[in-house]
Amino acid sequence: MRNETIAIHAGYEPEATTHAVAVPIYQTAAYAFDSADHGAALFNLEAEGFRYSRIANPTSAVLEKRIAELEGGVGALAVATGQAALHFAFVNVADHGGNIVSVPQLYGTTHTLLSHILPRQGITGRFAESDKPEAIEKLIDENTRAVFAETIGNPAGNVCDIEALAKIAHAHGVPLIVDNTVATPILLKPFDYGADIAVHSLTKFLGGHGTTLGGAIVDSGNFPWAKYAERFPAYNKPDASYHGLVYAERFGRTAYIERARSVYQRTMGSVLSPFNAFLLLQGIETVALRMERHVENARKVAEFLRGDPRVAWVNYTGFPDSPYYPLVQKYLNGNASSLFTFGIKGGMEAGKTFYDALKLITRLVNIGDAKSLACHPASTTHRQMSAEQQRVAGVLPETIRLSIGIEHVSDIIEDIDQALETACPLSRLQAAE
Numbered sequence: 001m002r003n004e005t006i007a008i009h010a011g012y013e014p015e016a017t018t019h020a021v022a023v024p025i026y027q028t029a030a031y032a033f034d035s036a037d038h039g040a041a042l043f044n045l046e047a048e049g050f051r052y053s054r055i056a057n058p059t060s061a062v063l064e065k066r067i068a069e070l071e072g073g074v075g076a077l078a079v080a081t082g083q084a085a086l087h088f089a090f091v092n093v094a095d096h097g098g099n100i101v102s103v104p105q106l107y108g109t110t111h112t113l114l115s116h117i118l119p120r121q122g123i124t125g126r127f128a129e130s131d132k133p134e135a136i137e138k139l140i141d142e143n144t145r146a147v148f149a150e151t152i153g154n155p156a157g158n159v160c161d162i163e164a165l166a167k168i169a170h171a172h173g174v175p176l177i178v179d180n181t182v183a184t185p186i187l188l189k190p191f192d193y194g195a196d197i198a199v200h201s202l203t204k205f206l207g208g209h210g211t212t213l214g215g216a217i218v219d220s221g222n223f224p225w226a227k228y229a230e231r232f233p234a235y236n237k238p239d240a241s242y243h244g245l246v247y248a249e250r251f252g253r254t255a256y257i258e259r260a261r262s263v264y265q266r267t268m269g270s271v272l273s274p275f276n277a278f279l280l281l282q283g284i285e286t287v288a289l290r291m292e293r294h295v296e297n298a299r300k301v302a303e304f305l306r307g308d309p310r311v312a313w314v315n316y317t318g319f320p321d322s323p324y325y326p327l328v329q330k331y332l333n334g335n336a337s338s339l340f341t342f343g344i345k346g347g348m349e350a351g352k353t354f355y356d357a358l359k360l361i362t363r364l365v366n367i368g369d370a371k372s373l374a375c376h377p378a379s380t381t382h383r384q385m386s387a388e389q390q391r392v393a394g395v396l397p398e399t400i401r402l403s404i405g406i407e408h409v410s411d412i413i414e415d416i417d418q419a420l421e422t423a424c425p426l427s428r429l430q431a432a433e
């Protein structure tokens, strides 16, 4: 099936008892056993079914199947937020002493997770000087457990060369984990280019309405955990926390996602509520249509900004002179992201005045909503970073990040136009010339 159809149907058939057409919300903590043996079989992972909603829930299971199918993976785990998904994705490959080699252009909180939080647990984030495959390769050593990249960086908008990164990761016997939040599987399917694991914040374009937090990890099923038994003992030696289970043997291609569920979701929680799973499923039904409009509107807004004398620069990868333009053609079929940045003439002060003058476009820290959104990353999402780290991540003091929504594009442009005029009047520019 194709994206549009998967997004509406995958993972659910009207259920047997009520024939409900919409996915039911199974708001239950636990599930009754037929007998002691039935309970034991569920706990032994020998029988299919549900036992407790911290491990799995039927509404979330539909969401998991739908996302797995959209990404072309063998399985998915839905969790409470994108950050929880990233945390589980990393600790599911790296133990104390391991490192994750990452591109530098990351969402600020993910950068913090890798640079400050995981190191306290003995897992180091190593940041390459750029997203170029050579820069990544330089940092890989015998303790590396994964290469990590955002397929489209937030907010830098950089498009990673997934195929090249996957080749390098695989040459060193480690998986490539990607955060595919900004692209979504509608614009890019990372497994087609060799990525092994995809992580999502469902809060953004997939959910699409800015109402509901959620995250997911998707397993391609392609990484050969058994081949690298020494590097990944957790998959190849009996797990004492689960009565001696050997994940690679028992689960084969789904070892990674089953371990994420049985080890991390089971013991650490971060569970998605069934109601949120339902809301996210509603959002996903229209994601293919929405992405089309996001992309189309963003192109028109970027062109408007580029032609405007009040604007200093526009970092939009859909312009042929963007260094990422060839990768936008290769990976996104020419559909540059609706998340992009620009700077107004007059630096930080003019940028802040512009930001305050917006009327339709919402000032906040979120992306991927049906509504157009604007953020000033240096003072919000990326403020934990040093000025140099911000620069490498694509954040300058004056940078405004736009997430262009699906309103009528003329209304979006008119709002930007009036805010530009407040911050940097054309008459002042002309007088200065």
Ligand SMILES: Cc1ncc(COP(=O)(O)O)c(C=O)c1O
Pocket: 081, 082, 083, 084, 107, 110, 150, 154, 179, 181, 182, 200, 201, 202, 203, 213, 214, 215, 366, 367
């Ligand atoms: C690329 C990316 N990944 C992950 C996250 C974290 O997602 P959540 O807010 O659902 O935890 C965000 C949040 O903005 C993001 O932009």
